[in-house]
Amino acid sequence: MPELPEVETARKVLEHALDREICSVDDNDEWVCRPHPPGEIARALVGGRLTAAHRRGKTMWCETVDRDGAEGPTLGVHLGMGGRVIVTNDEGERVGGGPERPDRRPRKPEWDRFTVDFADGGRFRLFDKRRLGRIRLEPDLSGLGPDAEEISAADFRTRIARSRSAVKARLLDQSVLAGVGNLLADETLWRARINPAAPADELSRTQLDRLYRNLEQALQAAVANGGVHTGEVIEHRHAGGHCPRCGAEMRHGTVGGRSTWWCTKEQQ
């Protein structure tokens, strides 16, 4: 489920993995750790420590130091479509909370795509059934726009409206602003009563400001309530669903290459 709110939760979990000596690293999943060959990330980290956990949009990265305390490489962590960060103590108990979803099915060990073991017996792992998450050294953040939680109204307006593309495609474009995913985009557009397919450069100043306000509100609500799936329109995104405000039918289509639902009456 990771969009900005979930990734921020994961970042906080990751903070529990800081300042502990790294004694071994399993980086053998060549897909998740690409382009690094197995062992490369391990060599870069073993003996050192993670010292800070940052986030911009859906991308996280840790600062590191080596065994002598000198600056080490940054470690990029991306959850992809369904990855989770899990940190445990020396008794295997979860620390730092995070999604409390009890596992209904037994967890296969191979779903741990990357693990860092600490000298104190603790462990950090990227748990990711779908293998769409990613770990890499020195991740390139230059292609990311400003974080959706931090962008100003004025910056938001200019960046979104700079193109003819559908406004939803602009919201999803991580180089325009970072952190909005498919569900949050639908929730935001529904709250703002704007058609997802509307050309971004044809939105009025009023609409852009309404979009901005509703993005910030949807973001706050998602953080407070535990994730983007708690959005007001999310449970109505299905065939036969109705708008929870006006009762009109919800319509489905593809916008910006992603599955999209909108209210036929309020989002014309």
Added chain:
DNA sequence: AACAATGTTCAGTC
């Protein structure tokens, strides 16, 4: 059985 799913990236095309 077929198809869609919260994300990114890359190749190909217009």
Added chain:
DNA sequence: GGACTGAACATTGT
């Protein structure tokens, strides 16, 4: 260069 499409990744759920 910009924008769009489809594929790839592996698994689950409808």
